[in-house]
Amino acid sequence: MKISPMETIFNIFNETATILQEELNCSYLEALAETGENLFHGNIIQEELSELTVKRLQKKYSELNIDMFSQEQIRKAYQLAILKGMKDSVQSNHQMTPDSIGLVFSYLIKKFMAELSSFSLLDPAVGTGNLLTTILNQMDDTEITSYGVDIDDLLIKLAYIGANLQSQPIQFFNQDSLEPLFIESVDAVVCDLPVGYYPNDEGAEKYTLKADKGHSYAHHLFIEQSINQTKPGGYLFFLIPNGLFESEQSPKLHKFLSEQVNIQGILKLPESMFKNPNAAKSIFVLQKKAPSLKAPKQVLIANLPSLSNQSSMENMIGKIDKWFMENKLEQ
Structure with a gap:
């Protein structure tokens, strides 16, 4: 065979x-x-x-x-x-963003960044690089200057080697992503948010979204760091837990987002993608505020069907296209 x-x-x-x-x-x-x-x-x-x-x-x-x-x-x-x-690994942080999610990210980035023939893209929690290289491989007709950051020595090494084998010239930085980044502001950020507590309380002090007491949520700090690292008018694409706005620290996050960004969309991924429905996630799309920009008339809210259901996916793409016509192209 x-x-x-x-x-x-x-x-x-x-x-x-x-x-x-x-x-x-x-x-x-x-x-x-x-x-x-x-x-x-x-x-x-x-x-x-x-x-x-x-x-x-x-x-x-x-x-x-x-x-x-x-x-x-x-x-x-x-x-x-x-x-x-x-x-075989005992480290819980050794996880990878599934291909199907990477393809949805690729589609959305193509849509939101369509007017740019070249742009810069940062993944501040790059891990093994699978999400970032999936996107880059899907967008080989666009010139993308890309950066990946991760604190894990082995994961960043795997990401670097994988990028080399795929001839993707990504610049990698092996550091704590919540420390100062020596990267110029970017046009877009993509991130499968690491969910949990950030153990470095001293490092969290400089963040608006730090916890009032105890450890801060790493995923909140990653959102703030990503927004800070994005150019005005730039886009951010996050994979978020569905319960992001249900924690005791969420009011502060909500206030921060309302001041810094215009929410573009929340696309809930099908629960069938996840072994545990409680671990289900959504794609959260933001645009950093800039003086000339308006918020969309309405936020794109969608429950994505199974990617294997072709007719449902075509229907969903039609809805997303309609949203773009009404909320982005008319601005």
Whole structure:
């Protein structure tokens, strides 16, 4: 049976990562990063390997010409290998934004940024880079200067290597995203918000959305940091928990948003996307206020159908197009 291009790439990622994992006595994800580096550089860069292991790896690598595959084929195979590694990982922050959500983000960013032939895009919680590279691969007709920030050393390394393999020139920064960012203001932000408490109370002090007492919500601070990092008139696309405005700290968030941005839309993702309905999420679209900008006549509020339901999706796209005609194009 003929295997797909994605399976071909995945098999090489998986087999060579397993070899390196055993030889280097490291985790599968660390080994995956190492094999990704080898594939990108076209040679084996680990000097401590035995001669036998080098030969085994060379044989495997010779079976794959990475340049023969599309960016999306590489991304999906790499994502699959990362997901395999994450199953064995004990770190709860090792999670990945699903492909289907990335495609919805891509569609929305295309719609809202349609008038720009080039723009800058920041993901302040880039993780393994899957969301950001999904968007970039879907928008290869637009010149996008992109940035990714993450505090996790391993995740940012995986993101960097994945971007290299996909020929996506993303600039990565390995730091706490809630510390000052040495990145110029951007036209757009995309972020799968990390939900939870921010342990650095001292670092939270500079934020308007800090908690009055105790730890602050990291997701609130990420929203504030993202808005601060966005140019006036720029857009922000967040993946948010459905209960974002139900916490005891939400009145402060609501007030801050009303002062800083115009809410464009809240698109509730189908619960079928999530194993636990209580973990269901929505896409929250904002535009940073600027003197010449008006708020939309009405906020785009939608319950997205299952992406596999083609007729329902076409109907929803029609509704979104109508909203754009009435609220964006007439401004």
